[in-house]
Amino acid sequence: MRAIKFTIIDMLRCKITLFILLVFSVIAFFFIRESLFFGFLYLCFGGIIASIQPFAQEQQAESGFINMLPATKGDRILGRYLFGLFLLLFSMVLASLVAIVYGVIHPASHENWSLLIIGFLGGGLIMISLQYLLFYVLGKMKSQQFQGFIMMLPGFIFFFGINFLMEEYRELVPAIAAWISSHMNLFVLLLLLAGFVTFGVCSFVSTLIANRRDSL
Amino acid sequence: MSLLEVKNLSKSYNNFTLQDVSFSLPKGYVMGYVGQNGAGKTTTINLITGLSQAAHGMCTIDGICYQDNPRKYKEMIGFIGDESYLPQECKVSDIRFILKSMYTSFQLEYFNQMIQKWELPENQKIVSFSRGMKVKLMFASALARNTRLLILDEATNGLDPVMRAEILELLQNYIEDGEHSIFFSTHMLNDLEQIADYIAFIDHGQILLNKPKDDLLESYVLVRGDSLDLTPTMKQKLIGITSGEFNFEALLDSDETMGFDSRFVMEKPTIDQIMIHQIKNGGAAHACN
Amino acid sequence: MKILISNQSELPIYAQIREQLKEQILNGQLPSGTVLPSIRKLAKEVGVSVITTTRAYNDLEEEGFIASMQGKGSVVLSTENKILKEQYLMRIEDGLLTAVETAKRIHMTEPELHALITDLWKETLL
Numbered sequence: 311m312r313a314i315k316f317t318i319i320d321m322l323r324c325k326i327t328l329f330i331l332l333v334f335s336v337i338a339f340f341f342i343r344e345s346l347f348f349g350f351l352y353l354c355f356g357g358i359i360a361s362i363q364p365f366a367q368e369q370q371a372e373s374g375f376i377n378m379l380p381a382t383k384g385d386r387i388l389g390r391y392l393f394g395l396f397l398l399l400f401s402m403v404l405a406s407l408v409a410i411v412y413g414v415i416h417p418a419s420h421e422n423w424s425l426l427i428i429g430f431l432g433g434g435l436i437m438i439s440l441q442y443l444l445f446y447v448l449g450k451m452k453s454q455q456f457q458g459f460i461m462m463l464p465g466f467i468f469f470f471g472i473n474f475l476m477e478e479y480r481e482l483v484p485a486i487a488a489w490i491s492s493h494m495n496l497f498v499l500l501l502l503l504a505g506f507v508t509f510g511v512c513s514f515v516s517t518l519i520a521n522r523r524d525s526l
Numbered sequence: 527m528s529l530l531e532v533k534n535l536s537k538s539y540n541n542f543t544l545q546d547v548s549f550s551l552p553k554g555y556v557m558g559y560v561g562q563n564g565a566g567k568t569t570t571i572n573l574i575t576g577l578s579q580a581a582h583g584m585c586t587i588d589g590i591c592y593q594d595n596p597r598k599y600k601e602m603i604g605f606i607g608d609e610s611y612l613p614q615e616c617k618v619s620d621i622r623f624i625l626k627s628m629y630t631s632f633q634l635e636y637f638n639q640m641i642q643k644w645e646l647p648e649n650q651k652i653v654s655f656s657r658g659m660k661v662k663l664m665f666a667s668a669l670a671r672n673t674r675l676l677i678l679d680e681a682t683n684g685l686d687p688v689m690r691a692e693i694l695e696l697l698q699n700y701i702e703d704g705e706h707s708i709f710f711s712t713h714m715l716n717d718l719e720q721i722a723d724y725i726a727f728i729d730h731g732q733i734l735l736n737k738p739k740d741d742l743l744e745s746y747v748l749v750r751g752d753s754l755d756l757t758p759t760m761k762q763k764l765i766g767i768t769s770g771e772f773n774f775e776a777l778l779d780s781d782e783t784m785g786f787d788s789r790f791v792m793e794k795p796t797i798d799q800i801m802i803h804q805i806k807n808g809g810a811a812h813a814c815n
Numbered sequence: 816m817k818i819l820i821s822n823q824s825e826l827p828i829y830a831q832i833r834e835q836l837k838e839q840i841l842n843g844q845l846p847s848g849t850v851l852p853s854i855r856k857l858a859k860e861v862g863v864s865v866i867t868t869t870r871a872y873n874d875l876e877e878e879g880f881i882a883s884m885q886g887k888g889s890v891v892l893s894t895e896n897k898i899l900k901e902q903y904l905m906r907i908e909d910g911l912l913t914a915v916e917t918a919k920r921i922h923m924t925e926p927e928l929h930a931l932i933t934d935l936w937k938e939t940l941l
Contacts, residue, residue, distance in 0.1 A: 312597075315627050322620050323613055373613040375621075375667075377577055379628045380600040524578040554855070555865055698859040721858075723866040738866050740829055794825065 312381045316389025317396060319376065320364045324393075327360040328400065335404040342412060346423050347476070349412070350405045354430045355469040357401030358437050361394040362461045365445045369457050372450070384517045387446070391513040394438040402427050402434075429498040435505030437468045439512035446516040449523060529553045529707045530675055534583035535573050544569050544731040546583070551675075551724065554704035556697070558722035558739070559711040560801060566731040567711040571679050574709070575603060587675055601629065604668030606681040609660060612667075614653035618646055621667060629671045637670035658689050665696060676700060678710035682718060694721060719797055729805055739797070746777045748799055751790035760785050766803030777803040816845060816852075818861050828863055832871035840880050840891055841903070847893040851881060854889075878902065 321328075334356035342349035367373075376386070409423045441464035451457040490497050528550035535547040544566045551557045561567050572578040574585050576592035576599060584591055592599045605611070612621065618641060625632045641648070644662040652660065661681060668676060676697070682690055698721055700706050710718055725742050727734040735742065749764070753774045756764075764776035777800060778786065786792060795803075818835055820828055839845045851872075852860065858868040872889055875881045879902070881889045918928045 312628075318627070319624055322623065323615055367613075367615070371610045371614065374577075374605065374607045374611040375613055378575060378600060378603065378605050379624070380597040381628070382596045524572070694862060695859075698862070701865070702855045702859050704855060720862055721864050723864040739864060740827060740867055740870060744827060794827075 312385040313388035313392060316379075316381070316386050317392040320390060320393040321396070323367060324360075324363045327363045327397070331356055331360055331397070331401055331404060334401070335408055338405070338408050339412070342408075346409050346412065346421055347426060348473075349408055350402075350423070350426055350430050351469065351472055353401045353405045353408065354398070354434045355465055357398045357434055358441065358465040358468055359462065360401070361397045361438050362441070362445075362465070364390060364393065365442075366458075366461060369451060369454075383520045387517050387520055388513055391439065391442060391509060391516075394442055395435065395509065398431065398434045398438055402431055405430070425494060425498050429501050432498065432501030432503070432505035433468075433472075435502075436508045437464060439505075439508040440464065443512040443516055446519050527553055529588055530557075530574070530709060531586045532570075532574065532583075533585070535570065535580045535585060536582040537569060537573060537578065537580050539569075542566070542569070542731060544573075547728070547731075547733055548583075549724075549726050549733065549736050551707050551709055553707055554701055555723040556701060556708040556710070556718075556721050557724040557726060558718060558797075559709060559726050559728065560797070561711075561713065561728035562805065563713055565728045567713075567728060568679065569731075570728065571677060571709075571711060575605065575677065576600065601631065601671075602674040604671070604673035604676045606661070606664045606668055606676070606678045608680055608683075609657060611664060612652050612660060614651065616652055617650060618648050618652075618663065621652075621663065625667055625670070631672035633670050637666055640666040640670065658685060661685060661689070661693075665693065669696065669700070674706055676706065676708045678708065678712075678718075680712055681710070683712070683714060694718065697721060725797060727801060727804060734804055735800075742797070742800065743794065745780055746795050746800055747780055747783060747792045748775065748795035749778045749783075749786055749790050749792050750775045751786075755789045757785070766806030768803070768806060775803075777807075816849075818857075820861060820863065829867045829870040829874070832857075832861070832863075832868060833874045836871065836875060837878075837880055837902075841906070845891050847891050849891040850887060851889040851891065 331353075334353055338349040338352045338356075341352040406423075406427060409421075409427075413419060444464065445461070448460065451460065530551040532550065533548050535544060537544045542564070547566070547570055549557070559567055559570065569578070573580050574587075576596060587599060587602050590599055590602075616624075622634075622637060625637065626634060640662075644659075644666070646655075646659055646663055646666075652663070655663070664681070682693060685693070697708055697718070701708060710722075712718065719739075722739050724736065725739045726736040737745070746765070750773050752772075753769055756774075761767075763778060763782045764774075765778065767774050767776040777795060778792075783792065816836075816839065818832055820831055824831055826834065836845070836851075845851075851857070854868045854872055855865055858865045861868070872881065872883070876883060876889070879892060881891055883889045914928065914932075
């Protein structure tokens with residue numbers, strides 16, 4: 311499939327971000343407080359921020375070579391979304407490693423972190439898909455500073471938004487919070503499902519938008 | 527039979543309109559697409575390569591248009607662009623990998639031969655390449671597969687003469703079998719002028735002139751003289767007069783030289799001179815009438 | 816075969832190619848039956864456009880110096896060819912015309928010129 315070839319091309323061009331994510335996974339340890347949750351949140355945030363790299367490159371100079379490759383815009387865009395998914399998976403693999411190492415260091419903790427991973431996968435996928443859709447809607451931006459700010463925005467909203475909710479949600483909407491804690495399995499699965507649906511819808515809409523537009 | 531067929535292409539941007547651009551390039555020939563910066567060369571090329579979509583008109587390569595089969599269409603094109611064409615953060619090895627995985631007709635051996643011949647560093651990022659090295663890598667990428675049409679977008683600007691001669695030879699090899707064609711755009715004709723079969727002038731989004739180069743060169747003479755020696759009828763015949771303090775210079779239709787005697791100096795114009803005086807003459811606005 | 820292009824020449828490039836080939840055919844450097852390089856090969860070697868060389872060959876073909884043969888390419892025709900004879904005749908006339916005009920200018924008589932031609936005829940070994 312041609313889309314996957316574009317995913318690989320994105321990986322080739324963004325090798326550095328993979329290393330940056332490794333650094334993130336070390337920092338993630340400092341975010342683990344009472345629960346692995348905030349460590350995972352931090353890594354997921356890292357994945358979302360890292361996934362903007364190919365767009366940032368295109369904003370600087372759209373490479374004609376890539377556009378001239380024998381493929382459709384749809385191939386390129388799906389490839390880009392798959393790259394986002396790949397980065398998220400990568401950051402969640404790192405999160406799992408963090409959890410395993412943490413378990414070795416603190417044998418007393420018996421947290422069921424696999425559910426958390428799946429939850430973050432779902433949540434992260436929703437965020438990455440929405441942010442990619444936003445980038446395709448905005449297209450080429452004129453101002454460099456504004457562009458950098460816009461690109462980082464979704465990641466930070468995600469990070470601080472969830473931080474805020476985790477601190478305050480019990481007071482805000484106690485009914486929902488209670489439902490989530492009692493139906494954790496179902497909630498996580500729904501989140502993952504929503505992630506893939508968002509992924510599909512956003513990539514499809516992005517292709518429609520790009521086909522009507524001249525560049526990107 | 528024509529390899530590249532462009533029919534009534536139109537496209538509008540905020541402050542620029544490409545109007546009804548048509549031309550055709552037969553198999554085995556070279557066309558130079560000439561115009562000032564901002565005349566519409568890149569817009570036309572973006573429409574040909576399928577990067578942009580025309581508001582009206584169509585464009586085919588070997589009878590296929592982009593919408594019919596984007597992948598096949600793009601396989602037929604070899605593109606040589608400007609400095610930023612290749613992804614700057616890639617190395618030669620990355621480019622090789624991408625070419626190998628994307629193009630069915632990629633010839634690895636031939637590519638490697640060219641990389642070796644031109645001594646392009648394998649593990650250095652393209653961003654650190656010189657202009658000449660980038661051009662070489664673009665040629666290696668385009669020529670190492672089976673294409674039908676080579677498109678050069680301002681590709682030879684600012685290359686040294688040795689490199690240019692080398693490129694001319696490559697280009698002539700490319701069209702020698704009569705099945706491949708070359709379309710190049712430039713605002714500096716001297717670069718590839720000698721091998722161009724056809725010259726098309728574009729100005730303000732319209733085709734001003736489109737002729738075989740030899741016909742074009744023969745259809746005008748360049749005349750210089752003293753403005754005082756001009757009668758009104760003679761002055762009418764002149765195309766795009768540039769007057770200085772001591773003389774004037776203008777183009778003249780080769781069949782209209784009556785009356786221009788030894789007081790005037792007449793010589794063969796270059797393509798550049800034809801372009802300058804045609805644009806001076808009012809360019810696209812004039813061609814409409 | 817030898818082609819030298821000059822960008823300073825007043826003659827267009829196709830005409831330069833045509834004239835140089837003609838010269839070489841007429842003076843025997845390219846004898847009849849010689850197969851000329853293909854139009855595309857010549858364009859490549861000389862570094863000019865294909866249309867330019869095509870035009871030179873077309874002109875030569877029209878003037879009867881060469882003929883394009885199926886599958887063989889362009890071949891130099893025999894100088895016995897009628898059209899070629901005319902070309903020769905024209906060259907001779909040109910030369911003689913210059914001689915006559917010059918002779919008249921210095922008031923040389925017709926028999927004197929005849930005598931000069933006879934002398935030259937004998938002296939020339941060709």
